[in-house]
Amino acid sequence: MKILIVSDTHRYLGNLQTALxxxxxxDMLIHLGDIEHQMADVIQMAGCPVHMIAGNNDFLCNLPEEEEFEIGSYHVWITHGHRYGVSFDTEEIKEEARILGADIVMFGHTHRPHLxxxxxxxALNPGSMTYPRQSGRQPSYMVMTLDKEGKASFEIKYL
Known part of the structure; x- marks a missing residue:
């Protein structure tokens, strides 16, 4: 199983299309927020099951702020991250993930890839597809792959 994980597209879907x-x-697309009113376009582009949550710039949308679901044997929690201090460190979001019983927490907001x-x-953050803030400032995303035994691996990729 191959899962594309993205965040912070901020109305520009060209790089998402390139990554797709x-x-x-x-097999699945996960968008971790700051889509900015392009939800239907993301779903249509993906052509596979999509999990999307609202970010701090997704005003007046009907997306949930957080979601929990299963990928294989992994309990996954997705949130944009801005409510958990991810701009400073990941301790608060990891603590909440453990309380929820998550095996994997995925978040965005910082515009910097993190694994x-x-x-x-x-704990992972794919970075930003549109406004990257890490050294080199390349748009980034992640690919999660489940092997035949169901073990997950992750790769940060750049456009």
């Missing part, structure tokens, strides 16, 4: 083309086929794999929890 480069990674096709994908922490601890013994009991994986």
């Amino acid at each position: 083309e480069e990674e096709e086929p994908v 922490e794999e601890e013994e009991d929890l994986i």
